[in-house]
Amino acid sequence: QLRLQESGPGLVKTSETLSLTCTVSGGSISSSTYFWGWIRQPPGKGLEWIGNIYSSGSTYYSPSLKSRVTMSVDTSKNRFFLRLNSVTAADTAVYYCARRTLTLGGSDPFDSWGQGTLVTVSS
C-alpha cells in the first residue's frame, strides 16, 4: 500500500523559505511510471498545482510560482522536496504531495495523495 507523508515546519516567517519533505513508502520513487507532485490549498479555497518532479530530477513548475520554487528528489531515501522562497501570507495553505501516474490514456492523474500539512506564514 503506497503511502505519502508530508513533513516540515508548520509556521514560516514572512520573507523566509518554506521547506517540505514528502516521504514515500510502499513503493519506489524511482519507477519510470510516475511523476511526483506538490499541490496546495489555501484555507477555504481550491486546489493549486505547484509543480512536478520526475525521479531523474526533471521538473515542471507552475508559471505563477516558478521564480520562487525549487523541487528536488532523493531516490536513495525515497523522498522528494519542496522549497518555496520569499513567502508571504498568501502562501499560507495546506500543502499536499502526490503521485502522478503516467497512463495509456494520457491524462496522468494524481492517484495517491499525502494527508497534507498546514503551513502558516506569519511575521
Next chain:
Amino acid sequence: DIQMTQSPSSLSASIGDRVTIPCRASQSISNYLNWYQQRPGKAPKLLIYAASSLQSGVPSRFSGSGSGTDFTLTISSLQPEDFATYYCQQSYSTVLTFGGGTKVELK
C-alpha cells in the same frame, strides 16, 4: 494557461438524487481530464481519469463523460458519503490546472 471553470460552485441535492457536475475548459483538452472528490479535512481522492475511466475501487455510481471543452461528472444515486467538493483537473498542458470546485450539499 488553460482555465477550468466549474459552475455552479455549490449545489443542493437529496439522498438518491442523480447529480451532474459540469466542468468547462477554456480550450480543447481532448479527454485529458480528471475528477477528484474532497471531503472536509481530507486529501482529494481520484474518481475518474481520462474523462470517463473509473479509478479502481471507486463505486460505479460515479461516471464521467465529455471531450474537447465540456465535461460532466455524474453521480447516479447520491449517497450520504458523497456530500463533498468535486474538482476537475486538466493535464493536456504541462501546466496543470484545477477547476474551482463544486460543493455538493444536502438539500
